[in-house]
Amino acid sequence: MLANEIYEILKKEFGDGILEFKEEAPSDPYISVEPSKIFDICHTLRDSSELMFDYLMCLSGLDLGESLGIVYHLYSFKHTHKIVIKTTVPKETPTLPSVMHLWRTADWHEREAFDLYGMIFSGHDNLIRILLPYDWEGYPMRKDYNEPEEYHGMRVPY
Amino acid sequence: MNETKKIQLEYSQMESDRMRLNVGPQHPSTHGVLRLEVEIDGEIVTEVIPHIGYLHRCFEKHCEKMTYPQVIPYVDRLDYISAMNNEWPYVMAVEKLLEIKVPEKVEYIRVIMAELNRIANHQIAVATFGLDAGAFTPFLYFFRDREYILWIMEKCSGARLLFNYFWIGGLAHDVYPSFKQEVLDAIKQVRKTNAEVMNLLIYNKIFIDRTANIGILPADVAINYACSGPTLRGSGVKWDLRKDDTYSIYNRFDFNIPVGKGEVGQLGDCWDRNIVRMYEMEESCKIIEQAVAQMPDTGDVKEAIPAKLRPPKGAEIYQRAENPKGELGFYVVSNGTEKPDRIKARGTSFVNLSVLPVISKGYMFADLILILGSIDIVLGEVDR
């Protein structure tokens, strides 16, 4: 199924929840959605018989300056089609629903996004840091992050 | 000896003391600096919590400060035993952003290199898996053969492990004249050793008893956890990016996708995941033979390398390729300058490792090590 058809289906179902569709080479076609609806949209994407996105390839965090972006790359084994779902959350209140219970692989991806960008995935069972030490402060992948001078007596900048 | 059923965790309501054991980060069998917090009841594993990040070296943060070609040495260091395969999806992603058409010869050399590196990676994977089971000798036979492959790669790229060979739009260096012959010789050696190891290790009764029927990963769980590569194919899912989401020139070659069949135990056990790797080596050999036969002799490998690397602003792409361990993807976002805005590496091992707590519960402690070995992780890629 082509990306614009997927967009049509989602638009029909969620209306205002779907913000934008963009298809422009060389970028992958993507659909922007409301962050609060992300769980429902992903649920539809996974379970609707004509979409069947059962494979979450990648979940990435982004720093867009004013806001934080989360990008879902989805793939369907059955229909062998792909789609990119994008959403943004404000930096001050970066809360959005977790998709961990739809695709278990999102568990670690969301933990990583939380770890590096500081999004709060509500509904995640175990949202703790994954790559950084558990007592690290700040979210280092944000563009405005200043690295600390010291961590437990060790000098950080090399 | 096929009584190795998964022990039901609810098997006993007895008052039993459970012991928490830290496996790693400096444990000989965690394949790197992985720490597993294991709760064991006697010998039976009741809970596994992986703690990762001991090898975290801020790959993604680094990339934001690098120009596009400078990222390649860092990409090499993700999955450092199959560096050629790592470079490929990254290079392809940037090439797609820049809309570069790669010369024919480069494509063939890339295929040969990637497949050779796949063989080298699977050799290490099977060898260390045997080592986890206690068999030391096959380990050294594989390492002996891997040397022939590494010599070829060293002659082409100048490095033995971290090649920096695939450049955006081309290759760092052309192949040398006797390249084809040496590749074919290396393949011959690989096949010989594989046949030997099949008898020495894979079909050994003790090895089968150790690895069959443990760590069973059903196909639906594997897909939900986004497992890929031999970990997924071991569960019987016939899915290979080289065929199913074909890239480069893989559609020109005739090869099979080996899947686990549950030959000696249940479908999706450790033995299946391992045998898939053994068969994949043979398939890679086939691909290499065809590629060597078809490869054009003439052509400049550097002709398409762009002088200026500035992908259009806002362009972004997710490019994935079949790493020996599974799907390795790079999500590259450009901001119009010569430095990427964001590079996310979807580490294969990172994703595959996340399934470990699910498939290792209820088996023996010694099995945990084998299950970990069978999903073949490299901590460089897990922690990035």
Place this chain on the structure above:
Amino acid sequence: MGETNFLIKLLGDNLITVLLISALPLGFLVVYALLAILGELKISAWMQERVGPMRTGWKGVLQPLAEVIKLIQKEDITPDAANKPLYNLAPYIVFTGAYAAFAVIPFSEFFVPSGINLGLFYIFAVGSIGAIGIVMGGWASNNKYTLLGAMRSVAQLISYEIPGAMAILSIAVLSSSLNMQEINKAQTGWFWNWFMFGGPGSYEKLWVIPFTLGLTLIYMIASLAETNRTPFDIPEGESELVAGYHTEYSGMKFAMFFFAEYANMFVVAAVLVTAFMGGWNSPFGSFLSGPLWGAFWFIGKSFFVIFVQIWLRWTLPRLRVDQLMYLGWKILLPVSFICFLFVSLFRMLN
């Protein structure tokens, strides 16, 4: 007793002789251990197409000596949380258990340190002392890995003593003696007189040969398990337990564990040779037989058995704990019972 020990004949039955007799195997053991370590290094290397140690001495023959010197020089670490008396005692107990067995090993027609009549029984009795040392060391180290290794070791030892003992018991039936020297004497003649091939006798013994061969195999397997060699090295289990019960030991104490392992290898090889392979008897009847040739044949055969142990180690993967138990209790034990039954039947018929 005099006729089995040339030293008593030579020097008379006094304290110095006794001391000399008990020290002689130790001297042998040291030399043997160096050879066995070298053998292990070199054989494993050749099997893996390596060359092994090459720098110390000619082709690396002095490597074991260098390792011993290194181990003696190393710092002796006692963990802070360890139970110190037990921790320090454990390696010596393990070694004592291994060394005590040498008392009854018949090296030659005219030399056995102590020719007691319950030789085989004695070996099994003192062989279990080692397990106490292993548990002691594993528990006293106060480390979870060593504890797991020690637990496994005891479970393994208990399960494998029984099939091993069954195999030995059938030898007692065949030779109607537990004296090692008597057993050797019963196998005089060509190699088909060995108990491995049913012992002395004419054509009617042919049907018992599969059973005695089976018993040899069972004892071989059980002895591998008793000495914690691959494929039964789960108490060490380096891939999961790092080094098992001796994880925390270093320096000389570790060397004692190491030494004890090699001593044990020789003990089980010697028992196998004595019970099944004719001991110090020449395989070719009276050809090349005699007291000194006897020592040669005995040690030579033992070394062959040790070679097989090393060979197996570098070929096979390791078993898991439950599979080890399965093999011990459900395969070796019933099979050894069956073999024992038929061997006894054979004995009754003759």
Place this chain on the structure above:
Amino acid sequence: MINYIKSIWEGLWTVLVGMRITLLHLFVRNVTIQYPKERFPIPDGTNGTAMARNRLELDMDLCDGCKRCSRACPVNCIELDILQVAKGVEQPILKNGDKRNAWVPSYEIDFAKCCFCGLCTSVCPTDAIKHTTEFEYSSYKRSGTVSYYFDDKKDYDRGLKFSFINLTEAEIEEKKRVLAEFKAQQAAAKAAATVAKPEAQTEAKTE
């Protein structure tokens, strides 16, 4: 029961098969390379192979201080200072015959940082920086790991930092002085020109 006997048989048989393989390998020639005596064939760029990417070597007679290597380095292990050539006062030429535009009074490569990616050699316009087949850094002295050019710098004890310069300190001072003089001269000339220009202009106006 049949399965039981079959499994025992399989166990014994596969063990024997394995033992046969390892026994045969006992008599195969070993493949070990006794390292310091024998060595790996390291590709050295001849016969169409790539150059092995080991220690970097800089030919200072070719280096023009363009800093491309330093910019290309992903780990910033190359640090160099440059000193402009006082054009007109001195006319040094590089080994390949080109005019030298800059002196390089300090050029340091920190091999503790270097990742041997080869990017610096690929961007060098004059092939001044090159990989060598030299891969053994070990030395019994710390100073042995440092390559130095002059004897009076022997106590240059800074780990794996290699320094490549062909100018003595006195020469560097000399060059600096020459450059400073040259610059001062130029500035003076410029000032004179700017002073002269308005004068000329005013003269022109008045005319």
